[in-house]
Structures are given as structure tokens and as C-alpha cells.
Amino acid sequence: MEGNSYDAAAEHELATKASSSLCSITDVEPMSCTERFVHFNEIKFQHEIVKMQLAVFSFLACLALAGSASSEKCLPLTLDLVFLLDGSKSVGDRNFNTIKTWIKNFTQTLNLVNDADRVGIIQFSHFYKFRPSTDQPYMKTEVVLGEINNQTSLNAAIDAIQLQGFKTFTAHALNKSAEDFKSSSRFNQTNTRKILVCVLDGRSSDVKYLASSSSYVRSLGIVPLVIGHSTHHYDSYIELKTIANGDSSDERIYNISNFDELRLLTPKIQEEISKIIPQIEPCQSGPVTCLWEAGKKRSCEVTFHSNPEAEFIEISKNRSIQDDISVSRSTHSGQVQTIVIEKTEVVPDDEGLYIVELSYLGRGFSISFQVVVSSTQPNLPLIIGLSCLALIVLLFAVIIALYLITIKSTK
Structure with a gap:
């Protein structure tokens, strides 16, 4: 506490502010462990033994509730993956079976059972100009995104796919893929990666629409990874670039001379998927308690979810800026950011709830941590x-x- 000016109401207000701003990606806000600490500490205890027992009780209560709180507050990183398969006549039955075998092997690396990863498959060839999108038999969803959650059933569904054998209306197929992605219940969740793996052969039959359809797909946050059997024609390679990046670069393009080379692409595509992390609103999944010893230099790690990296602004306690407690280091990896809080010399008054203000894409948000200070002497009553x-x-x-x-x- 800071001197004798302990303001329980102010600290409770700060805790409420921190809890409400931590996780904007969820509508459910159960009482956080930080708020429980503040609730217990609103009464000012004079006796040291009672105070320590209360801190231990609050800490154990937070441990018991951490699992349920984190599951509601911070959503895990998930994957919606759609394979868009060229079903034109030029592919041929043998190559099409090779493609199907590759997809079965590739999806074995995914986590279908726990719904972390969802798979969908679309086959396309012809598009009827004067028919509505709902009446296009050759723009076909072979596997509905997320409908199958085990490998055995998925393999059976893939085996049942038959080559259509018509033309190559790629632009219209991209529009179809966008609709399949949008049908996912988690399409708008910021923690879901949306990946479209296109397996193509040759030039499209609707090339004049290709740029606009590709741009539309990318504007939805869908990342195309384009595999093309296009070495025999320069224009085909240009189409791959248009789909993947809008002609801007060769990123996420995989050129093969024959479909037997698909198996060699598996580790490369897996690596690319692992690098694609969507924008994730800042979210602190559970309580952080720093157990510091009086009279010594101490630090504490505070971890939260964020992508891109958030910038540190200040640390406060009871609405007072704490210049003597600093962030000594900040690291960011994937969707996880860790800041290290440091105090040169810990004193008993350092105990309490701290609010860390950060900036995320120009917006402010808060995370929090609780400091419990122990004496340098053994606490015999507690022992x-x-x-x-x-x-x-x-x-x-x-x-x-x-x-x-x-x-x-x-x-």
C-alpha cells in the first residue's frame, strides 16, 4: 500500500476497468481473479498473520478458477483450411487421385478432433453463366468446412470425390470459396486463420474476372496458398501470382512440374501456415501474481495474447504512476507477448494491484498483475x-x- 492513503474503491474501479478492457473478443466477462483480490483486500487488516492467510486463500482460489476464466476470456489460435481443387479435364484421373492422396496425408497433421482445425474441400470446373450461384453443379462443396472432425470420415469423403472433367472457371471458384469460408461459425473471430490452398492446372477460363475475385478473397482475411502445374505456360504463372498476391510478389506460390511433387511441398506449406498469425485483440488469459521478497531486487513475467506487438506506456497503482517499477524487457512471438516487470528494491508498500497501460494499433488497453510481498524472515505463524x-x-x-x-x- 502507498502510505496511509489506501483507496479501496479506487483500486476496485481500476480492476474493473482492466477486466473489461482485456478481452474485447468475447461477450462473457466472469469475475476475474484480479477482482477477487481487490474484493478481499478492500478491508484493511492490521494483523499480519490474518493478512498473509487471506493472500494465500485468494491465490488458491484464483488457481482453482483460472481454467474456466481463461477458456472464456482468451480464445486459442484456430485454423479454417479449405482446399480448392481444379477438376478440369486436363488434370486427368491419375493426377486427381494423386491430389486426393496428398490431401489425406496432409490433413493427418491437423487437429480435427478438438475442433482447433477445420477442413473443407471444393472441386470446380464449369460455370453456367445464366444460372444463380446456388445452381452450379460444377462449383461443388465436396466437404463442408468443419463438418467432419475425424480423419477416418474425412478420408472416406475424399475417396468419394470424382473428377468432374470440364473447364477451369477459377475466378468463379474463388468466389465460391469465399462463401464457404463465410459460412463458418468462427469466420469473424480474430483468432482464426483462414487459409485457402489452391491446386490448379493450367490457365483459367474466366481470366478477366480473376484479379477482382482474388482481391475479394484476400480482402476477407483469407490467405491463398497457390500450387500450380504451370511451368508449360508463362501466363499460367502470372495467374498464380494474381491469386496469391495480386501480381505483387512470388510469395505463397508453389510451382510443380508434375503432381507427384505435391508430397515434397507438405513441409513448406505447413511452415507457411505456421507463420500466418491473424490480428489478435489483446487478451490476458488469467491472473498474474508476483511473489516478491522485501529488501531485494525482483522481477516478474506478465504474458498475454496480442498480434501485432503492443507498446508499453506506463504502470500505475491506485491511479498513481509507478516510476520505480519498470518494464525491463518485452518479447513477442507469434500471438504471445511477454513483458518483464522489475523493481530495484522491494518494500512492503509495493504490495497491491498494478495496472499496465499499453497501446495496440493506436488504441489503449490494460493488463494487470498482483504483487504479494513477503518478509525476509520466515513467517512462522503461516508455516x-x-x-x-x-x-x-x-x-x-x-x-x-x-x-x-x-x-x-x-x-
């Missing part, structure tokens, strides 16, 4: 209390064991 608790648990276990032995002997 005795915990020892008594352990003895009670042990005695209870012995009583149960004796009871079970008695029941067994009477049978």
Missing part, C-alpha cells in the same frame, strides 16, 4: 498453519483408510 492443515488432511486420509479396512474385514 505452522500450513503444517496443521497438512496434518489434518493426513489424519482424514488415515481415518478413511481404516474405515475401508473395517468394511472389508466384516465381509
